[in-house]
Amino acid sequence: MQSYIRLLRPSQWLKNTFVFAPLIFSKHLFDETYVTAALIAFVAFSLVSSAVYIINDIVDREADKLHPIKKERPIASGKISSVSGSGIAVIIFSSGLYLSQILPLFFTGILLSYFILQLLYSFTLKHVVILDIF
Numbered sequence: 001m002q003s004y005i006r007l008l009r010p011s012q013w014l015k016n017t018f019v020f021a022p023l024i025f026s027k028h029l030f031d032e033t034y035v036t037a038a039l040i041a042f043v044a045f046s047l048v049s050s051a052v053y054i055i056n057d058i059v060d061r062e063a064d065k066l067h068p069i070k071k072e073r074p075i076a077s078g079k080i081s082s083v084s085g086s087g088i089a090v091i092i093f094s095s096g097l098y099l100s101q102i103l104p105l106f107f108t109g110i111l112l113s114y115f116i117l118q119l120l121y122s123f124t125l126k127h128v129v130i131l132d133i134f
Helices: 002-008 010-025 032-059 061-065 082-100 105-123 129-133
Strands: none
Touching: 002 032, 002 082, 010 032, 032 061, 032 082, 032 105, 082 105
C-alpha cells in the first residue's frame, strides 16, 4: 500500500495550494461556498497532477532505474508494474476530471490545459534543452 501512496506523490500536492490564494485576496476566506470550491479544485488538481507523475514515471522508468534516487520510485523499482500504474493514472485522472465538473467549465479547461502541457513536457519538451531549464 505504501508504494501506491508514494506513486501518487502526495508531497507534491503542496504546490496545488495555489488555488487557495484567491480566497485570501478576494476576502472570501470564510465564505463556505468559495472555500468548498477551492477544496474541490485542490483535490481535482492533486488527482490530475498525480496522474501526470505516474505517466512520467512510466515513460522514464528505464532512465530512472539508473538514477541513484529515482530508482527507488515504485515503477522504476518494479514494486508497481507499468500496467498497474497506467490503470491507476486513468482512474485518478478520470476522477479529477469528473470532480472538476462541479466547478465552472473554465476550471475544467484550465485543468485539461495543465494536463496536456505536462504530457507535452513528459514526452517531448523535457528533451529540448532550453525549455527544460525554464
